[in-house]
Amino acid sequence: YPQNVGRGLFELQRDVCLAIQRSALPWLRLFSVLNMH
Structure with missing residues (x-):
């Protein structure tokens, strides 16, 4: 679970x-x- 949450936050931030x-x-x-000019 923590890895999935961290990955989701990373993708959201990106x-x-x-x-x-x-x-x-x-x-x-x-x-x-x-x-x-």
Whole structure:
């Protein structure tokens, strides 16, 4: 049981990080374009 719970929390954390990265990518691109000008 503990291993399954730990694995589930790890996967949940990874999914949250991926979602944050996906939502942040457009903003990072926009900032990089603005900094170039």
